[in-house]
Amino acid sequence: MEWDLILVGAGLANGLIAWRLKQARPELTILVIEQSKTAGGNHTWSFHHHDLSAGQHQWIAPLISHRWPGYDVLFPQLTRGIDQDYYTIFSDRFARKLTEALGEHLWLDCPVTALTPQSVQLQSGETLTARAVIDGRGQGDVTSSRNAWQCFVGQEWRLAQPHGLTRPRLMDATVAQCDAYRFFYLLPLSPDCVLIEDTRFSNLPMRDTTEYRAAIEEYATAHGWTLDTLLREEAGCLPLTLSGSAPQSEAWHQPLSGMRAGLFHAVTGYSLPLAVQLADAVAGLDVIDAPHLASLTRTMAARQWRRQGFFRLLNRMLFLAGKPNNRWRVMQRFYALPDDTIARFYAGDLTLCDKARLLTGKPPVPVFQALRAAFYTGNES
Ligand SMILES: Cc1cc2nc3c(=O)[nH]c(=O)nc-3n(C[C@H](O)[C@H](O)[C@H](O)COP(=O)(O)OP(=O)(O)OC[C@H]3O[C@@H](n4cnc5c(N)ncnc54)[C@H](O)[C@@H]3O)c2cc1C
Incomplete structure (x- = not known):
């Protein structure tokens, strides 16, 4: 069978494209192929209210795990609350929703070994064909640009007592600084559960996570919290571009999505708002085939490079x-x-x-x- 669209990688960008197309273009036959045993990986994806339009908020709403009516930032000489909604999507909910929407058209534990704009080769040796293939396999090669790094380890803890936070603490930079800009990021998930993240904006990529884990424990103790159960841990090291050239797919006719297309904010490393924009743009195409999708993603990547x-x-x-x-x-x-x-x-x-x-x-x-x-x-x- 020839599929209308194959999405390689069931991460944030391709997952959003599939989710949007299922609503807006249900007539299309879509296959999503993921190498891992679950879609979405292990993430908390957060974003600000003004990152999305009203229409985008509407179609993404079922994926949202938490919404808070604002957030706080703390610095040595400034403490400020910002009363603008802040949202988080947990990848386990994202995976559940995507699985419900795609059913047997989400293939997990299925690594792709090669792809072209209209074909995909699986590790099993099988080749699949489609009118278009989107490569959403996550961050590609970043060596063509000069980068700094946003390195972080986040741990979701159940505490032995309520934490007392009512909304996220996006940056607590009152902590000791180091050879990086360092702050803690906190998401209160229930009265006694909190995500505590040690984040560093550094010139070098992360070498070791041990120090971050110890610092999370120290931070909790300093706030009078007793860590009871570790529920989950995530870590990341996101490139923050200083200079370079627009991302070049070696085959520029290959449709790309997400980080692979360079669709991320240079200062925060975040890609969710642009992934949402791309999903809307794909759903709005009159013709969904490889040339139209390649042209769309190439144009969007070039435009973003200029805007960034x-x-x-x-x-x-x-x-x-x-x-x-x-x-x-x-x-x-x-x-x-x-x-x-x-x-x-x-x-x-x-x-x-x-x-x-x-x-x-x-x-x-x-x-x-x-x-x-x-x-x-x-x-x-
Ligand atoms: C821990 C963490 C937290 C983050 N938090 C935020 C946040 O709060 N807000 C935000 O906007 N951004 C955040 N980011 C940055 C960025 O938005 C995410 O990395 C986002 O997941 C990127 O989306 P993507 O679709 O490009 O790639 P990914 O979500 O990484 O998806 C790529 C997928 O492709 C699959 N894949 C790779 N190779 C193959 C293959 N050969 N065959 C089949 N499948 C394959 C991978 O397994 C993966 O599932 C975070 C990043 C990390 C690492």
Whole structure:
């Protein structure tokens, strides 16, 4: 049989495309192929209210695990609450919903060894054909760009007592700094369950997770919490682009999705808002075949690369100017900006006025180094 569409990888981006198409284009025959035993991996995917449009909120709603009416940030000289909704999708719920929607058209434990825009080869040796194949196998090669890294370990704990948090603490940067910008990220999941994440914005990728685990325990103790049961752990090391060239698929006619297409925010490493946009764009195509999908994903990736230019500039100023243990000053200054600017920053949709706000005022890093970092473009193209 020839499928209308095969999605390789049942991660965030392809999962959202499949979910959206099942609602908007139920006539299509879609197959999703995943190498692991479950779809979605082991993640908590969070996003801000203004990252998505009203229509997007509507179709993604069944996948949401938690919604809070705002969040807090803590810095040595600033504590602030932001009353804008914040959402989290847990990958186990995502996997359940995707399985319900796709039924026998979600093939798990099935590694793909090779693919083309219209065919897929399985490890079993079988070859499948489709009008289009989307490669959503996660992060590809990042060596064509200069990157810093967002490294984190998050642990979901049941505590021996209520934690007392009512909403997420997106950044608690009052902790000891190191050779990175370091903060804790907390998601209260029930009165006595909390995700505690030690995060570092570092020039180097993560080498070892042991130190992060010990730091989580220390943080809990310092807050008077007794860790009772470890429910889950996740870890990540996301590239934060400083400079480089637009992602080049070696076969630029191959439709790509998610991180593989370079569709992520350069400063946060997050990809959910762009994955949602891509899912909507795919569902809106008149003709779903390889040339149309390749053209769509190529255009979107190129456009995003241009739009992310300002965020790469901010990354250069964050990672190349000043001392790593002073990076919190840049973030503290950012969180003193108006709510709307912060919302547009996360949505990757800054106005000229926002950009001016971000760059003017007394810089929290040495001026000369900031200028040198700003004008450093490496192999930027
Ligand atoms: C722990 C963690 C937490 C994150 N939290 C957030 C967040 O809160 N918000 C946010 O926006 N972003 C977050 N990110 C960043 C980013 O959005 C995620 O990495 C996201 O999952 C990327 O989506 P993707 O679809 O590109 O890749 P993935 O979700 O990684 O999916 C790729 C899939 O392809 C499968 N695959 C790979 N090779 C093959 C093969 N040969 N055959 C078959 N299947 C294959 C993989 O097993 C995987 O399931 C997080 C990342 C990590 C690692």
